[in-house]
Amino acid sequence: MTRTVFSFFALLLASSAFAVELSDRQRAEIEERIAPVGEVCLQGDNSCGGAAATASSGPRSGEDVYNSACMACHSTGAGGAPKLGDVAAWADRIAKGNDVLYAGGVNGVPGTGMIAKGGCMNCSDEEIHAAVDYMVAGSQ
Ligand code: HEC
Structure with a gap:
């Protein structure tokens, strides 16, 4: 038991x-x-x-921002966007100086398809500037 x-x-x-x-x-x-x-x-x-x-690896490069947020319009010329690499389309804009272009990139161009930050609302101003630099460098 x-x-x-x-x-x-x-x-x-x-x-x-x-x-x-x-x-x-x-x-x-x-x-x-x-x-x-x-x-x-x-x-x-x-x-x-x-x-x-x-x-956490810091700001995206101008090229990265361009490819993700700007290319849709700026590679096709959609809505009259100056195309990357189109020297003639950029000449007058580049002549306005970087400050004007940066402001256009960050705030948009009123009355056009260029909306603020190209619609990339999580892009910092710095990243937009880098994307503008990238487009300018590739268009002159
Ligand atoms: C929805 C379409 C669209 C997208 C997306 C877009 N753009 Fe634009 N962008 C335009 C158009 C259209 C113009 C021409 C505006 C005009 O008539 O001056 C323009 C013009 C510009 C100019 C010139 C402004 C000036 O003062 O001449 C800059 C700089 C620019 N875009 C930067 C950017 C950057 C940087 C991005 C991405 C972060 C971007 N764009 C995304 C449509 C777009």
């Missing part, structure tokens, strides 16, 4: 230990399965890889 009780408890102990081990593993697996697909990664937080690395 004592033996039976003992082995009953031994069995109980063993199986509960097994159950705990299993549930730990299961919990880990479940946590992995239900982990959010895209975790929010705050700027400056380097612990979460790609996005943060990009966000």
